[in-house]
Amino acid sequence: MDRLDEMAIFVAVLQYGSLAEAARKLHRSPPAITRAIASLEHRFGARLVERTTRSLAPTEAGARLAEKARVLLSQYQDAVEDATETQLSGLLRLTAPVQFGRKHVAPLVMAFLAQNPDMQIEMMLNDRNLDLIDEGLDLAVRIGHQVDSGKVARKVAQVTRVLVASPDYLAEYGVPQHPSELARHQTIMGTLRAQISEWRFGPHEDGLRVRLSPRLLSNDVESQLLAVRSGQGIARLLSYQVMDDLQAGNMVRLLTEFEPLPLPVQLVAQQVQQMPRKVRTFWDFAFERLSALPQLHSLTPSSKQ
Incomplete structure (x- = not known):
């Protein structure tokens, strides 16, 4: 197993919160995942993951390594994509409120897929704010103020x-x-x-x-x-x-x-600078399409009582 692969497994373990779930998502055996983490810890000379009965979490050293590993993996992916100059491909997973998703997100997803035939998109429509890491999501469309300072939010419009x-x-x-x-x-x-x-x-x-x-x-x-x-x-x-x-x-x-103050409609992601190209492209595409919708701006005076 090469060292870049070990880094990818380490990041996946932290993302999905368990060795078994990372193995399932990566289509690897649980022993292979365990060996990769053990090899990385041996090479790093420190414990990177704290294991508990219910879940796992990075140690202080593991958190530092994970941050650098995500940047490295993103740069590697960008380098591969730029070198091959292929069309966007792969799976992108997103979430949005149910009615908003049906009315506004689904049409832009269809338009994006039409432009990128090698892409696959999974939409999870839910009026509860799903956790991006726990659910393995790339981005979310949310209505309301962003309370998680660890996420990046980009306002596209507002509703009342x-x-x-x-x-x-x-x-x-x-x-x-x-x-x-x-x-x-x-x-x-x-x-x-x-x-x-x-x-x-x-x-x-x-x-x-x-x-x-x-x-x-x-x-x-x-x-x-x-x-x-x-x-x-x-x-x-x-x-x-x-x-x-x-x-x-x-x-x-x-x-x-x-009436209360308007609520922002926002695109939310884990980070922007190290986004995979497919996620960044959809992020910009969604911003352009959603910000142009007249339904997502202030109502006109003629609609008031």
Whole structure:
């Protein structure tokens, strides 16, 4: 086994968190993975990985080596790709929120595949923020502020949380003029997070709080949209989710002066400088396509109530 291969195995072991999982991902036998790590530790003269009953983690020396190994492996891959001048190839794995992924990420993935016939892409659509390392993902499209300082985030656009209702509902129940009036209205809410049934208002959501007794709870955005269109109540959704309905007159935007600050739409990855060429190319492609979408920018004044 050559030394570059040992480095690749070491990085994979840390990425997947176990010798067995690294063996499965690399299509190697577990003893081969164990021998590679032992050989690398012998050559390095120090323990690189701490093994526990549940998982493993790099030692201080292992973390330093892993950082340099990732750079080395990336540079090696770039050198091979530049020398051969082949088309992009290989597997790229990404994640995105479910509805956003269906509506906006899937089309750009299809366009990218059409331009790069040797590429393979795996999309994992999930409204939970999947861990890039644990899930073996190359990048993510996320809505909201990036809280992990160890990741790199690139803002492509922004969306707003808006209150909407159908014209028929408002004709029957009236148009609320203040958030405090919402407690007397029929409301529709999501169930993705365990939380008190309330909506918060103001730029930083630290002002008004309105407790609600929702008529409908659903973890599916399409079900919430259907309920709003059919006049079942008022919902709070993201601007990209309701823009078509607002423009078509199927929904009305409410209480705009009380809306929270917009949320960023971001591309998230482990690092940028040492990205494999296929990931970096998709990163730039996705940024260009997503940042150009009108649905991912501020709603026009004509869409306000």
